[in-house]
Amino acid sequence: MIGIVLVDDHPVVRAGLRALIDGQADLSVVGEADGLDAALAVVTSEGPDVVLMDLSLGTGKAGGAAVTAALRALPAPPEVLVLTTYDTESDILRALEAGARGYLLKDAPPDELFAGIRATARGETVLSPSVAATLVRRTTPGATTITEREVEVLELLSRGLGNKEMARELFVSEATVKSHLSHIYTKLGVDTRAGAVAAAIERRIIRT
């Protein structure tokens, strides 16, 4: 019997997962949590085999990646299977770096979900096809390696600042800002600031 803890701040989603999972003979939900603290408490007390983790915990709160890291830091850490709505870049990486075993999309059919849970319990890595594809795309070519500084520029950009203002904000010259922007354009495959903002938001490089 595989013991599972659900971490998601949506009661509806928790109920859905519980209903689906409890229909499986070899799976059992042993606890639920809606945030970081509750997750730590229930995981330490129940010692589940697998934690199903929603990445987009609430708005602005400690993200699923942070909770994942916290859980993996426990003495006998559970395997973590991330379950989320989006399949866009940076979240995936952060979650996997935080120690998640796998990554499934919420709109995955139940069968895929069950298989993923069992595989995770066995210590295998599970990735949604589209997620895997994204990862491959990401590591294969020039790899969209937006540097930290470039992210800063993108954030200011999304606030509508001009080059001069960004320069002031970042304590660099306008030329430098332009340089960063040029790099951003090539990396994101766009050639305007507006396009860069949209691309950055879409790939979750920045959030709104």
Add this chain to the structure above:
Amino acid sequence: MIGIVLVDDHPVVRAGLRALIDGQADLSVVGEADGLDAALAVVTSEGPDVVLMDLSLGTGKAGGAAVTAALRALPAPPEVLVLTTYDTESDILRALEAGARGYLLKDAPPDELFAGIRATARGETVLSPSVAATLVRRTTPGATTITEREVEVLELLSRGLGNKEMARELFVSEATVKSHLSHIYTKLGVDTRAGAVAAAIERRIIRT
């Protein structure tokens, strides 16, 4: 007994709603659908009292607002209660205009959900507190009434097009595009294209 049909493309969410609702003596889920066609089919065959509608149906597909409109156009239309993750502007309006009775957030506690369903079945209007607040905010001041045409411009803008390209795309002159942009800037409270894209995405006027 109130008959309910669930329209949501996430199996997990459907299962969750079904599990929660079936725990209520006076509520019963009589059907599920994951898209426009299925929704029309199951609603005509089951004649539910209330339809629980997810607004963000899939990516790019016919949105929940469209499905709502289609359902309300049926001979004996069911009451529609929109259930969604976000409480940001434009979606709400579109759904209500499409004939939805009310609007609840997915992270609402189950009790609120049940109460909402019963109220909707009685023909009452239900709005999540935050949604109601948003509506008030929206109608009170200058009201961010982005016109349809302006949304088109914003979409092209987010794809990084220049004024000239947008003009070609929209079959108007460059001057017209600039005019639309100026209006957009004042309405969104920004003064650059990049800022406009970010603001538009944040308020869910456009999606990525």
Add this chain to the structure above:
DNA sequence: CCCGGCATCAGCCAATTGGCCATCGCGGAG
């Protein structure tokens, strides 16, 4: 019937942007 909002278009002008090229210091990988 008039007014306001929407969409359309025009011209002017200053400021900003984006492309391109070249340089420099620094720290890590080979």
Add this chain to the structure above:
DNA sequence: CTCCGCGATGGCCAATTGGCTGATGCCGGG
């Protein structure tokens, strides 16, 4: 030790953008 990537900078120049004023046609509400 050398090469490479990142961050920072300078300059040049054409194209684009954004602000402003003003005007027209159409439609719907008061």
